[in-house]
Structure formats: structure tokens, C-alpha cells
Amino acid sequence: MKIFWRRLLGKSLRSDLLKSLKYGVLGLGDSSYSKFNFAAKKLNKRLAQLGGKELLPIGLADDQHNLGIDAVADPWIKKLWEEIANVFKISIEDKIQENLIIEKYRVSILNKRDLYTSRLLMSSDRWIIRHPDKLDHLYEKEREVNVNIKIGSIIENVRTTSEDYFQDVRLINILLPFNIKYDPGDIIYIRPKNSMEQVNRFFKILHENNVELYSDTMVVITKKEIKVPFVLQQCLTLETIVEQYWDLNFKPRRSTMHILSLISENELEKEKLCEFASPSGQEELYDYINRPRRNILEVLADFPYTTSKINIGVLFEILSPIRPRPYSIASSSKTTPDRIQILVAVVEFKTRLLEPRFGLCSKWLSSLKENNTVVFWFQKGTFRFEDNKPMILIGPGTGVAPLRSFLLEKATEERDLKECALFFGCRNRDKDYHCREDFERLSRENNLKVFCAFSRDQNYKM
Ligand SMILES: Cc1cc2nc3c(=O)[nH]c(=O)nc-3n(C[C@H](O)[C@H](O)[C@H](O)COP(=O)(O)OP(=O)(O)OC[C@H]3O[C@@H](n4cnc5c(N)ncnc54)[C@H](O)[C@@H]3O)c2cc1C
Ligand SMILES: Cc1cc2nc3c(=O)[nH]c(=O)nc-3n(C[C@H](O)[C@H](O)[C@H](O)COP(=O)(O)O)c2cc1C
Structure with a gap:
């Protein structure tokens, strides 16, 4: 670009x-x-x-x-x-006919006999002979073409808000495969997965509607209209794809409704889907999808006759890949060269739907236990800290993450932080003051000036 x-x-x-x-x-x-x-x-x-x-x-x-x-x-x-x-x-x-599904890929299902008796030629001329078990990390394959992809393991996943506080925020400590130099302001991109609960739900919806696709169904994807993403250029179980490639939290778009309307054979459902796909149906689609934040699984459950017509090719058209999520690094490579820490606010909220909504990546990160692994890569941040200048650092909530990285680094290099002032804000000193011990220690031992605003520690809101 x-x-x-x-x-x-x-x-x-x-x-x-x-x-x-x-x-x-x-x-x-x-x-x-x-x-x-x-x-x-x-x-x-x-x-x-x-x-x-x-x-x-x-x-x-x-x-x-x-x-x-x-x-x-x-x-x-x-x-x-x-x-x-x-x-x-x-x-x-x-011009292109609009009532045809133009499939991105050619997707085939491999039966076990194919796998053992024949060798399969992929579009990339690679021979696949390995039995596709469920992969721990689908995106590990990217390391073959991208040296920046790393796999780290969780050392600690600590809640930084009190148990009785409404929001779960985690300080996640990740062990790096080797020492890596990074700078304050840098970010990491993380590849999350869907929860197994969502994965099971996906298969349940398919099976309730007699779609014969199973977690151990083996799938081979080759080029049709567009190039197959590198990680999909291997024989995979459907479970791996569902857990790690498709975003089950995805909010269906108008184009999703259009594709579903094309496969639907049920009059009522087809009519509704066509309406959602039409220009005049957009306000209604917004009310149905965006306002309550309905996800693709809920839509498939709402349109059972249409769902019963789904096949593996259609799934690749209606589901979107999981996007990697960026997080500011909250640690300093000067103090902890073999690890990184991130401060993650777990997204969870209510809409008019009964079930609470949650953020795909933050919820997944919060579920990780010691020794679980994550696929990620570093990216230089656009947030740069000038050296040798007095600093006013303002970062409420998890926004304090890159500032913590900077302050920890500066404290290692110079010890004296009297030229730095940190302004932090949250609701309560005892409930959501993230990394409080660190800032209090930096204040005590390194002369950091810390100014906090606790908006709800008094009777009135500040
Ligand atoms: C440069 C950069 C640095 C970042 N650093 C951090 C960091 O240090 N810590 C951190 O926690 N996050 C950080 N983020 C945000 C992070 O990348 C994710 O966006 C965040 O964790 C949510 O991802 P998710 O997968 O959990 O949620 P998603 O599944 O992506 O869902 C999030 C969506 O839910 C909706 N939503 C959220 N809350 C509500 C609500 N109350 N009501 C209605 N809708 C709602 C919003 O539309 C939002 O787009 C950073 C983002 C960027 C761009
Ligand atoms: C980091 C970031 C910076 C953006 N900057 C601009 C901008 O300067 N001007 C603008 O019109 N839209 C900006 N956008 C909005 C995007 O162009 C896009 O419309 C928006 O993100 C919604 O699309 P999405 O759902 O694909 O993210 C920005 C989005 C992001 C995430």
C-alpha cells in the first residue's frame, strides 16, 4: 500500500x-x-x-x-x-448474473478411503498424505511462509478487577519462544479461536436440520474464483475449520442473506431472506441483526428449512474468517525479554436477546489456562514515545497498557521518573485500578507522579 x-x-x-x-x-x-x-x-x-x-x-x-x-x-x-x-x-x-452463487473455492469432502488409497494433488502441487487430525493451531502453518508468526504459551492469566466488579479485565502473561526485542507502543496481533461451546452449537444446528457434515468430515479446498488462503491449503477436519477459521460470532450481512435466499426452497423463509437482501429491507435487517447483534448461528437456527439446504461450499460463502485482534503490549522487553503482557478487557454485554453477547477474542483469551498456547505476531505501533522529554501520559482503563510498557522500560533505563506524570482514571480504586501495585511502586521507588480519578468512589459521579 x-x-x-x-x-x-x-x-x-x-x-x-x-x-x-x-x-x-x-x-x-x-x-x-x-x-x-x-x-x-x-x-x-x-x-x-x-x-x-x-x-x-x-x-x-x-x-x-x-x-x-x-x-x-x-x-x-x-x-x-x-x-x-x-x-x-x-x-x-x-453483467454478472445476481441470482447465481459464485463460489470462491472448489470445496470437496474426502472420504477416509480416498485418504488412505490415493494421494491428493492440491492446486499448489503439494501432495497431502497426512491424516488430518484436529490441529492445535491452524495458523501455525503460516510460519512456513511468514517468519514473524510466533507461538507463545500462557504463564499467567490474572483478573485485574475485583470479583464483584461487572467487568472482567485480564493481565495475560505470555512466554515467548525466545527473547524478542519490542518497544513501548508496539502491539501484538492475536489469532483467537471460537469456544468449543460455539463449535458444538454449530454442529448441533446442522444436525438438527439433517445436514450431514461432522466434526471429523475431511475437507479439501482448491482454487476456483480466488486463491485459497495458505492455511486452507491442507486437508483439514471440519472441526478445525469451524473452531479456528470461521467467525461463529460473525454478524451476517446483506450479502449473507442474499446467498441464503438463493439456496432457500421454503416460500416463507425465502421471502424474508429476499427482503433482507433487498435495498428496501435494510432497515429491517439492521433491526434483526445489528441492533441485537445476532450472529450467524442464531440466523441459521431461525431459518431451519434454508439451513437444511446448506452444503460445504455454501458454508464457505456465508461464513467469514476470524480476524486477528490487536492488543497493546503492556510490558517492557528490557525488564521481561522472554515474555509479553497484555491487558485485556473482556467484552460482554446484553442486548434484547436473552443470551449475553461476548467478544470473540477477549472471551477466548480470558479462558486460557497456564501452558495453553497462542499464535500471534508483533507489529510496530504508531504510538511512539519520545526519549528524553518530560511526559504527560493519559490512559484510563485498559488504555494504560502501552503507558505501563513505557514506564517499566524507562524505569529500567533511567530509574528516575520524576519527569513523567501518569493520569489514570477508572470507577473505583479497589475494583478496577489495573496494575495498581506497579504504578504505586513506580511512584514510591522511581518518583513517578501518578494522578488518579476514581469516578464512583464518592456519592457523586466525578
Ligand atoms: C491498536 C489497537 C490496540 C488495542 N489494544 C487493546 C488493549 O490493550 N486491550 C484491550 O482490551 N483491547 C485492545 N484493543 C481492542 C481489541 O483489538 C479488540 O477489539 C477487543 O478486545 C474486542 O475484541 P473481541 O474479539 O473480544 O470482540 P468482538 O467479537 O470483535 O466484538 C466487539 C464488538 O462488540 C460490540 N460491543 C462491544 N461492547 C458493546 C456494548 N456494550 N454494547 C453493544 N455492542 C458492544 C462492538 O461493536 C465491538 O465492535 C486494541 C485495538 C486496537 C486497534
Ligand atoms: C484504525 C482505524 C482508522 C480509521 N480511520 C478512518 C478515517 O480516517 N476516515 C474514515 O472515513 N474512516 C476511517 N475508519 C473507518 C473505516 O474506513 C471503516 O469504515 C470502518 O472501520 C467500518 O468498516 P469495517 O466494519 O470493515 O471495520 C477507520 C477505521 C479504523 C479501524
């Missing part, structure tokens, strides 16, 4: 360089950010400066809109097709 921008913004580029380019830019932004759709606007302007011709005005989609990005994206895409049809003098009906 950086290279693309550097080249595109090059000062020596001729102003007619892109004179034969016709283009359209659709920005997917969020107007709660001060630079709303900044990248899209900049791209649109630069392409014009280099002689490109706008096929249609820039679309500025806004995630804050009640209908989400669709409010702008839908009419914009429709107009784009009209313009393309104009340029190529084709009829608009010649």
Missing part, C-alpha cells in the same frame, strides 16, 4: 500519464472520523491530476449511516455498471 501511494504521488509523474484511464472511486469510510474518507478523496483527486477521467463522481460511503455503507455503495455500484455498459456499448443485462 505504501509503495502504491509513494509511486502515485511521485512529483515527476507527467500530468497526462493516466489520460487513457477511466475510473471510479468508492470510499468505505466512517464520518465519526475527522478525516472522513480521506484516502478515497485523495486517490480520486490524484487520478484526475494525472489525466484520468472520472466515470462517475466519487462515492463516499459512511458506516455511520443507518443502512451502513450500502446507502451510498448500492446506487454508486448501479451507476458504475451503467457507465461501464455505456463505455463498452453493452447491455446492462450482460
Whole structure:
């Protein structure tokens, strides 16, 4: 991305360089950010400066809109097709048919005999001969192509809020495979898994609707429309895919409803799904999915006749991969070079649905026990601390994590922290003052100035 921008913004580029380019830019932004759709606007302007011709005005989609990005994206895409049809003098009906499922991959189920009697050629020309047990870490395979992927093991997983406090926050101590240098402000990306409870629920819904897919069903995925992600280029049990690849907490989108409507043969369910997939049904879809934060499993349970038509290929179309989650590092590699600590707020909240909602990664992290392992990688943070300058550090709640990293590091290097002032805020001194002992010790032994605001330690809210 950086290279693309550097080249595109090059000062020596001729102003007619892109004179034969016709283009359209659709920005997917969020107007709660001060630079709303900044990248899209900049791209649109630069392409014009280099002689490109706008096929249609820039679309500025806004995630804050009640209908989400669709409010702008839908009419914009429709107009784009009209313009393309104009340029190529084709009829608009010649464009991709919308009532077909265009499957990303070719997915096949391997029976045990195939596995033992034949060897299977994958698209990447790799021969698979190993019996696919349930893998501990699907993403461990990424280490073959990415040296940055690490596997660490849990040393400690300690709650930093009192047991009677509503929120569970964890200080998680992870042992690194070897000493690694990292800096305050750096983050780690973690690959979470679905809980076994969710995995069992997934199979239960399939079986209740007579879908014959099981945890030990062996699946082989090869390229069809797009390249198969590296970790899926191996024979896997469905359980591994369900537990570690698909996000079972995923909130179905309009496109999910569209695919389900295409496989549905039940009149009532199909009608409802078509409505959810239509432009006019978006407010209703928002009420059904986004407001209560319904997940894909609940939707499949709500549409049993449609679910009964699901096959392995469709699952790859309606389910999304689990995204890795970033966490600020709360420790210093100067004091603990063989480990990292992160401070994780466990996301759990109620909606109008009976069952509480939870955050996929934070809930999974909170369940980890000593010696359990995690797949992660480091990323340089954009949050940089200047050396040798007095510092005012403001970080309430888990926002204090990178500040703790910085203060622990500085205390090891310089000992004296009298030039640093930490402003921390939470509800109660005795309930959710994370890493209190550390900050009190740094104050006592290293002269750190600590200012705390406890908003609910008195009768009035501060
Ligand atoms: C650079 C960076 C650093 C970060 N550092 C930290 C850190 O140090 N510590 C930390 O705890 N997190 C940190 N995060 C956040 C972290 O990456 C995850 O987003 C967070 O843990 C939630 O992930 P999850 O998988 O548990 O929840 P998800 O499954 O992703 O669900 C979270 C979603 O739930 C919804 N939600 C949450 N609470 C409510 C509510 N009360 N009502 C309605 N909806 C709600 C929100 O829409 C939210 O998007 C950081 C994020 C970034 C970008
Ligand atoms: C770290 C971060 C920075 C973002 N910065 C901007 C921004 O500057 N301008 C903007 O319009 N949207 C910004 N967004 C919003 C995204 O473009 C996107 O609309 C939003 O994240 C919703 O899409 P998603 O559901 O795929 O995350 C940002 C999002 C994130 C996570």
C-alpha cells in the first residue's frame, strides 16, 4: 500500500500519464472520523491530476449511516455498471448474473478411503498424505511462509478487577519462544479461536436440520474464483475449520442473506431472506441483526428449512474468517525479554436477546489456562514515545497498557521518573485500578507522579 501511494504521488509523474484511464472511486469510510474518507478523496483527486477521467463522481460511503455503507455503495455500484455498459456499448443485462452463487473455492469432502488409497494433488502441487487430525493451531502453518508468526504459551492469566466488579479485565502473561526485542507502543496481533461451546452449537444446528457434515468430515479446498488462503491449503477436519477459521460470532450481512435466499426452497423463509437482501429491507435487517447483534448461528437456527439446504461450499460463502485482534503490549522487553503482557478487557454485554453477547477474542483469551498456547505476531505501533522529554501520559482503563510498557522500560533505563506524570482514571480504586501495585511502586521507588480519578468512589459521579 505504501509503495502504491509513494509511486502515485511521485512529483515527476507527467500530468497526462493516466489520460487513457477511466475510473471510479468508492470510499468505505466512517464520518465519526475527522478525516472522513480521506484516502478515497485523495486517490480520486490524484487520478484526475494525472489525466484520468472520472466515470462517475466519487462515492463516499459512511458506516455511520443507518443502512451502513450500502446507502451510498448500492446506487454508486448501479451507476458504475451503467457507465461501464455505456463505455463498452453493452447491455446492462450482460453483467454478472445476481441470482447465481459464485463460489470462491472448489470445496470437496474426502472420504477416509480416498485418504488412505490415493494421494491428493492440491492446486499448489503439494501432495497431502497426512491424516488430518484436529490441529492445535491452524495458523501455525503460516510460519512456513511468514517468519514473524510466533507461538507463545500462557504463564499467567490474572483478573485485574475485583470479583464483584461487572467487568472482567485480564493481565495475560505470555512466554515467548525466545527473547524478542519490542518497544513501548508496539502491539501484538492475536489469532483467537471460537469456544468449543460455539463449535458444538454449530454442529448441533446442522444436525438438527439433517445436514450431514461432522466434526471429523475431511475437507479439501482448491482454487476456483480466488486463491485459497495458505492455511486452507491442507486437508483439514471440519472441526478445525469451524473452531479456528470461521467467525461463529460473525454478524451476517446483506450479502449473507442474499446467498441464503438463493439456496432457500421454503416460500416463507425465502421471502424474508429476499427482503433482507433487498435495498428496501435494510432497515429491517439492521433491526434483526445489528441492533441485537445476532450472529450467524442464531440466523441459521431461525431459518431451519434454508439451513437444511446448506452444503460445504455454501458454508464457505456465508461464513467469514476470524480476524486477528490487536492488543497493546503492556510490558517492557528490557525488564521481561522472554515474555509479553497484555491487558485485556473482556467484552460482554446484553442486548434484547436473552443470551449475553461476548467478544470473540477477549472471551477466548480470558479462558486460557497456564501452558495453553497462542499464535500471534508483533507489529510496530504508531504510538511512539519520545526519549528524553518530560511526559504527560493519559490512559484510563485498559488504555494504560502501552503507558505501563513505557514506564517499566524507562524505569529500567533511567530509574528516575520524576519527569513523567501518569493520569489514570477508572470507577473505583479497589475494583478496577489495573496494575495498581506497579504504578504505586513506580511512584514510591522511581518518583513517578501518578494522578488518579476514581469516578464512583464518592456519592457523586466525578
Ligand atoms: C491498536 C489497537 C490496540 C488495542 N489494544 C487493546 C488493549 O490493550 N486491550 C484491550 O482490551 N483491547 C485492545 N484493543 C481492542 C481489541 O483489538 C479488540 O477489539 C477487543 O478486545 C474486542 O475484541 P473481541 O474479539 O473480544 O470482540 P468482538 O467479537 O470483535 O466484538 C466487539 C464488538 O462488540 C460490540 N460491543 C462491544 N461492547 C458493546 C456494548 N456494550 N454494547 C453493544 N455492542 C458492544 C462492538 O461493536 C465491538 O465492535 C486494541 C485495538 C486496537 C486497534
Ligand atoms: C484504525 C482505524 C482508522 C480509521 N480511520 C478512518 C478515517 O480516517 N476516515 C474514515 O472515513 N474512516 C476511517 N475508519 C473507518 C473505516 O474506513 C471503516 O469504515 C470502518 O472501520 C467500518 O468498516 P469495517 O466494519 O470493515 O471495520 C477507520 C477505521 C479504523 C479501524
